[in-house]
Amino acid sequence: MLSPERLSLPGPEYLAQRHVLTYMEDAVSQLLENREDISQYGTARFFTEYFKSVRQGTHILFREFSFVQATPHNRASFLRTFWRCFRTVGKNGDLLTAQEYHCLLQLLCPDFPMELTQKAARIVLMDDAMDCLMSFSDFLFAFQIQFCYSEFLESVAAIYQDLLAGKSPNTVIVPTSSSGQHRQRQPPNDCSPLDGVEASLFYQCLESLCDRSKYSCPPSALVKEMLSSAQRLTFYGFLMALAKHQGINRALGALPDKGDLFLDPAMDQELEKLVAQVSGLSISAPTSSSGDAANLPVRNLPRISSPWKPLHHRRKMDAESEGSNEETDSSEN
Amino acid sequence: MAAYEKRRAAAAPAAGSGLGEPARAGAAARGLGTEAEFLLQAGVTAMVREALLKVLEARPEEPVSFLADYFEKLVLSSPGAGGEAAAEPPGLPQRLARALWYVRLAHHSHRTAFNNNMGMAYECLSASGRRKRPGVDGRLYSELLRRICRPGAAPEDVVAALLQKIQCRDHEAVPFDVFRYGVLTCFVLLEFAAKAGTLYDVLDGGSGPADKRVCQAVLHTLEDALGASDFSVPIRYLEAGSKLGPDCLALAMDRALQERELSVSMSREEFVKKATALFVAKVKPID
Numbered sequence: 001m002l003s004p005e006r007l008s009l010p011g012p013e014y015l016a017q018r019h020v021l022t023y024m025e026d027a028v029s030q031l032l033e034n035r036e037d038i039s040q041y042g043t044a045r046f047f048t049e050y051f052k053s054v055r056q057g058t059h060i061l062f063r064e065f066s067f068v069q070a071t072p073h074n075r076a077s078f079l080r081t082f083w084r085c086f087r088t089v090g091k092n093g094d095l096l097t098a099q100e101y102h103c104l105l106q107l108l109c110p111d112f113p114m115e116l117t118q119k120a121a122r123i124v125l126m127d128d129a130m131d132c133l134m135s136f137s138d139f140l141f142a143f144q145i146q147f148c149y150s151e152f153l154e155s156v157a158a159i160y161q162d163l164l165a166g167k168s169p170n171t172v173i174v175p176t177s178s179s180g181q182h183r184q185r186q187p188p189n190d191c192s193p194l195d196g197v198e199a200s201l202f203y204q205c206l207e208s209l210c211d212r213s214k215y216s217c218p219p220s221a222l223v224k225e226m227l228s229s230a231q232r233l234t235f236y237g238f239l240m241a242l243a244k245h246q247g248i249n250r251a252l253g254a255l256p257d258k259g260d261l262f263l264d265p266a267m268d269q270e271l272e273k274l275v276a277q278v279s280g281l282s283i284s285a286p287t288s289s290s291g292d293a294a295n296l297p298v299r300n301l302p303r304i305s306s307p308w309k310p311l312h313h314r315r316k317m318d319a320e321s322e323g324s325n326e327e328t329d330s331s332e333n
Numbered sequence: 334m335a336a337y338e339k340r341r342a343a344a345a346p347a348a349g350s351g352l353g354e355p356a357r358a359g360a361a362a363r364g365l366g367t368e369a370e371f372l373l374q375a376g377v378t379a380m381v382r383e384a385l386l387k388v389l390e391a392r393p394e395e396p397v398s399f400l401a402d403y404f405e406k407l408v409l410s411s412p413g414a415g416g417e418a419a420a421e422p423p424g425l426p427q428r429l430a431r432a433l434w435y436v437r438l439a440h441h442s443h444r445t446a447f448n449n450n451m452g453m454a455y456e457c458l459s460a461s462g463r464r465k466r467p468g469v470d471g472r473l474y475s476e477l478l479r480r481i482c483r484p485g486a487a488p489e490d491v492v493a494a495l496l497q498k499i500q501c502r503d504h505e506a507v508p509f510d511v512f513r514y515g516v517l518t519c520f521v522l523l524e525f526a527a528k529a530g531t532l533y534d535v536l537d538g539g540s541g542p543a544d545k546r547v548c549q550a551v552l553h554t555l556e557d558a559l560g561a562s563d564f565s566v567p568i569r570y571l572e573a574g575s576k577l578g579p580d581c582l583a584l585a586m587d588r589a590l591q592e593r594e595l596s597v598s599m600s601r602e603e604f605v606k607k608a609t610a611l612f613v614a615k616v617k618p619i620d
Contacts, residue, residue, distance in 0.1 A: 007443065011389045020388060020396045024381060031377065032368050043377050044407040047384075051401035073397075 019071040023054055026067065057081065065111045072216050075148050076254035081108060083140060083255055090136030091262045097131055101139050119153075120146040123239040137261055142243040148252055151215035153239070159205045160235045163197040196232040203227045222247045380407075390446035391439040406434055429473070432458045433480055441520045451513050471501035474512060481519045487526035488602065491609040495522055498618040511619055518616055522609065529608035533601050542598035549599070550589035554582055556611050 006014055015021050027050045031038060038046055053059040057077030060068045068078050086104050089096065096104075098121035105112045123142035124134045146153065162168070203224060210217040226241050227233070233241075242248055249255060256263075372378045384403055393399035410431065435454035439446035458469045458477070475496065482492045499515045501507050507515075536551065537543035558576035575581070 006394070007392050007440075009392075014389070014392060015385070015396075018396045020385070020400075023397060023400075024385065028372070028377065028381065032371070035371060035375075038375070042408065043375060043380055044404050047380070048401060048404040048408055051397055051404060054397045055395075055401050 019073070022070055023051070027051070061108065063109065065109055065113060068109050068112075069147075069150070072148065076252065078109065079140075079144055079147060079254045082143075083261070086136070087262055087264070090140070093135075095133035095135055096139070097133055099131075101134070101143075116146060116150075117143075123236065123243055126236045126240060137258060140255070140261070141249065141258070142239070144249070144252060144255060145239060145243045148216055148254075149218060149242075152209070152213060152217045155209050155213065156206065156238070157235065159209065160197060160202070160238075163202060163205070196234040196237065199227045199230045199233055202233065202238075218242060218248050219251050222251065387438065390443070390449070392443065402434075406431070425473075428458055428460070429476060429480065432477055436477075436481065436516055436520075441517055447517075448513070451516060452509075454516075455509055455512055469507045469512060470503065471505040471507055472503040474507045474515065475500050475503070478515055478519050481516065482523065485523040485526060486530055486605070487522050487609055488606045491526075491606060491613055492522070494610070495519070495613045495616060498613070498616050501619065515619070522612060525612045526605055526609050529605045530601065532608070533604045536604075537601075542600055543604070544590070545597045545599040546589040546592065547586055548604050550585040551582065552604070552607050552611070554585045555608065559611055559615055 006017075009017065027047055030050060031043065031046055034046070050059070054073075057073075057080055060074050060078045061081065068074055082105065085108065089104070098117055101121070102112070102114055102117040105117060118130070120139065120143035121130060121134065123146060124138045125132050206223055206227075207220050210220050210223075222245060223242075225247075226245060227238075230237075246257060249257065255261070384400060387403060388396050388399060391399065409427075432454035435450045435457065436447075438450045441447045454477075455469060458473055478496055478499070479492075482496075485492075487495075495518065499518055501511065532551070533543060533548075536547055554577065558573040
């Protein structure tokens with residue numbers, strides 16, 4: 001219940017560590033924006049509503065990207081909102097491109113940078129065939145890693161490059177500005193398994209990075225466990241493993257386990273009712289609606305016309321999407 | 334959509350400006366004076382400062398949640414919030430709730446903050462506008478203590494025993510130091526009970542009920558340490574501490590394990606009850 005170290009921190013450090021000033025400053029600037037309304041409701045009420053919405057995680061809706069990414073809590077809230085709003089996409093088993101996922105993200109945050117979406121897509125697609133289709137859950141978990149650990153991954157990319165080049169990774173400079181993630185990550189150009197780096201050496205560097213970093217890092221114990229099973233590994237292999245690791249997902253605490261991603265009895269019931277109503281009316285079977293569907297063979301999988309699918313079907317879709325890289329690769333080439 | 338575009342556009346310049354440099358970006362154009370002036374006049378600056386001081390005092394684990402509750406209380410207690418009712422002094426239930434909120438704001442190990450809040454709570458309880466003589470009477474004091482202990486980890490009859498010891502008579506005026514002593518004791522009891530619960534979790538090894546002998550050995554060691562009578566002498570604390578040190582405790586537990594009988598266990602409730610009873614026995618009664 002009590003973590004005593006926060007009681008002994010100097011005041012400003014405590015405030016910074018918990019991002020109190022970030023929220024207080026934002027609350028005041030929001031208040032200034034809405035000052036006409038304030039005279040009606042009162043300042044205290046405004047602050048109450050503001051901090052309640054921060055507690056609930058609804059405060060990031062439609063806010064500018066600089067604010068959405070400002071604190072770990074904001075990032076987790078955004079991720080959660082994204083999942084909640086668009087999980088029907090996953091439930092239907094729709095596969096989307098990076099560009100399409102980006103459009104969904106922009107519905108929640110209009111200036112969301114494309115670069116971040118692309119980086120998440122690179123994790124799913126292992127930096128290959130970037131216009132491929134991805135399942136919702138694959139994209140979501142990769143996006144989580146990319147978004148929550150942005151700064152950490154920048155440093156990891158630099159360490160990886162240095163190790164590949166045979167340089168001592170201790171010379172790596174940890175990005176300290178919050179704009180670190182806008183920096184161009186040089187994708188390792190060759191990803192064949194022989195060319196990775198040695199896992200134990202890589203882990204040592206990551207461990208010291210986590211010790212030094214002031215940004216969110218995955219728990220070292222979990223990273224160690226992940227890396228101990230491999231001899232050598234590639235950069236994207238590492239990111240993929242991070243994205244698929246349940247323990248890391250739990251440590252971040254924003255999303256449920258992969259198996260529970262689409263469990264929502266209340267919503268299922270609602271949908272079932274709707275479907276029952278709709279199927280009462282006679283509606284022509286949906287044809288492939290959007291124009292781009294024509295040249296994407298995966299889209300032409302038999303689709304059930306209702307927006308609802310039973311669980312066992314979802315499992316199947318997941319299994320399919322695991323192999324989606326290979327499938328679409330072959331169709332591309 | 335258009336309204337929200339406008340909102341965003343307005344957000345952009347404001348986002349960068351902190352408390353230090355609020356006077357920027359076209360505020361004058363709106364004819365409302367600078368932003369800093371507005372904040373000062375509307376009392377926002379003072380309100381924010383007050384809130385941050387409270388956060389710093391209490392150092393809550395979840396500051397955002399703390400601030401949400403803090404401002405909510407502020408709304409409820411501010412004049413005008415209740416319309417005409419605001420002119421009347423707040424009723425007894427409100428005053429009790431507010432006092433309870435004050436005393437829970439900061440952990441009691443944070444002495445200065447805790448004492449401050451205690452003063453606020455005392456003031457708030459004694460401020461009833463109608464009566465000429467302000468003060469807290471025994472009835473109000475007992476009610477507050479009961480409420481502090483209500484949702485806690487301490488067993489009910491132990492709480493009752495404690496309240497018996499530190500209660501004042503209903504019509505008696507309660508001086509501040511007695512008030513402070515009573516409230517503090519209740520909080521320490523709650524924490525003690527929570528700690529006893531954790532101790533039991535360790536003893537049962539996370540699986541099933543703990544062995545009765547081992548529990549008794551631990552309780553005896555605890556009693557022995559607390560039994561060292563007069564705690565006004567600092568050296569007694571060291572003595573008690575050394576009696577509860579790992580070596581003493583381990584010896585007692587080891588001995589107990591050797592002579593244990595199988596399948597005799599002690600329930601969690603019983604353990605916590607016995608442990609807290611030890612604590613209550615050490616509480617100095619009032620008067």
